[in-house]
Amino acid sequence: MKIPELLAPAGNMEKGLTAIEYGADALYLAGQQFGMRAQAGNFSLAEIREILRVAHKRGVKVYVTVNTFPRNHEIDELPPYLEELSALGVDGIILADPGVLHLARRYAPNVPLHLSTQANTVNYQAVQFWVEAGISRFVLARELAKEEIAQMRQATTAELEMFVHGAMCMAYSGRCLLSTFLTGRDANRGACAQSCRWKYAVVEEKRPGEYFPIDEDERGTHIFNSKDLCLIDYIPDLAQIGVDSLKIEGRMKSSYYVATVVRAYRAALDLYAQSPDTYTLPESVREELNKVSHRPYWAGFFVPTGAGIHYPTSAYHQTHDVVGVVQRYDTERGEAVVLIKNRLQVGDTVEIMEPRGPVSTLTITEMVRDDLGSAVDEVHANFTARIPMPATKPYAMLRVERT
Ligand code: SF4
Known part of the structure; x- marks a missing residue:
């Protein structure tokens, strides 16, 4: 096989x-x-x-x-x-x-x-x-x-x-003009605005501006909001x-x-x-x-597993946010050079996801901002920081759990 x-x-x-x-x-x-x-x-x-x-x-x-x-x-x-x-x-x-x-x-x-x-x-x-x-x-x-x-x-x-x-x-698969009509962004050119997932209401023509919600509950109804x-x-x-x-x-x-x-x-x-x-x-x-x-x-249409529409909200879910990507590892100093993607602070506990290896956990004790050459308590997105950690590889990702 x-x-x-x-x-x-x-x-x-x-x-x-x-x-x-x-x-x-x-x-x-x-x-x-x-x-x-x-x-x-x-x-x-x-x-x-x-x-x-x-x-x-x-x-x-x-x-x-x-x-x-x-x-x-x-x-x-x-x-x-x-x-x-x-x-x-x-x-x-x-x-x-x-x-x-x-x-x-x-x-x-x-x-x-x-x-x-x-x-x-x-x-x-x-x-x-x-x-x-x-x-x-x-x-x-x-x-x-x-x-x-x-x-x-x-x-x-x-x-x-x-x-x-x-x-x-x-x-x-994209054979739809909803996005083109509503935003000018053509789904058949890869520019779909996913207009089907927006929150819709009903308006009676003689009452402009009065939106009659078509609510399932207080959060509204996302009637065309497909699951992933x-x-x-x-x-x-x-x-x-x-x-x-x-x-x-x-x-x-x-x-x-x-x-x-x-x-x-x-x-x-x-x-x-x-x-x-x-x-x-x-x-x-x-x-x-x-x-x-x-x-x-x-599971889409592959096997029947129930409704594919998620009515409560079109918001995305995720439990973790990426905070950095390892650029290289300095073996002599035991430090990873990390491109920061979201604010990272000393004291944060991060997961380190290796490309073909395990996920490990590390609490940040020290960071040196590469451009300043000095220790800092926090580093913002798009700066590079040197962070002491066990050996890791380029492209390893640091992430924090959402609170
Ligand atoms: S994702 Fe929604 S708006 Fe975009 S092409 Fe498909 S049905 Fe149309």
Whole structure:
């Protein structure tokens, strides 16, 4: 049985490097043209070249999204862009539009073509159609149940990729204009404002300004507020079905989010690979996923586990905040050089999350601000501090529990 690839979002260079350190087998990212996630700090061609260099050295693959639905006036830009991606040696191009597919076959003929979830592949006849058109991997629609995915597996040898973690959409993956109408931000260009999750009221036309709440309770009703997908409990099912790649959503999310979620799924996959017959997911691994910003989790449409809407509030939950990222470790002095992300004070107790290692606890007794060269009681975001601690590695993260 094959252990699925773990595919992580790379919203920018830092997030991509973080995902590699924390155990991703592959990254997906957008270039500055034609990629979803318009605001995620997309990669220039030079940056794609650089992340490819680092990733390939570590045996990690890099897929580039070209999965918007380009308009006529954008078509002329596609051939040179596709040629450049091909020349750079990307491991896959993720696309959704048949016009882009048509051009990719011509201008990037040797690059594997992945069909984006935006294309909403929900049956094996559609798989057959797209395979004949040149697609070698499918990012399956999030709306599929476990049995349907197993049927897809029986029907094709093409690679199957599916989202296992992150935000859901109330429409078939971004096929929605709510955000475009209300904010001008186009969900099909990766700019969704998640307008479906806003708090709505009813207004009678002759009473402007009088908002009649459609409350379930005093906090309001968030009628389209989907819970977040989490399939970490289903690793054995996913491997046994033969899903090739497990995808984590979130190119807009922080490096800390990417690190924590990749680390948890990496741990689960590695444990399962070691002993599939006796595998159970440790509670400590599942618990890690509560330490990042998320809405309540559910298993999406993969298995029926009850309602997917979270009515009380659209606010995010998280039990911990990141306060620093280790840049390097000075072995001689026994100090980590830490880029501070949120205010950190002497006396704070932090958890130190190692990329592929344990989580340990430390109470900060001393900090030296790097630019001042002197001891301080607190350090604010974006400054660098030297903090005595046991040996650690670059990209380790310091976090504090929320009070
Ligand atoms: S507004 Fe909601 S339903 Fe529409 S694309 Fe965005 S997340 Fe999906």
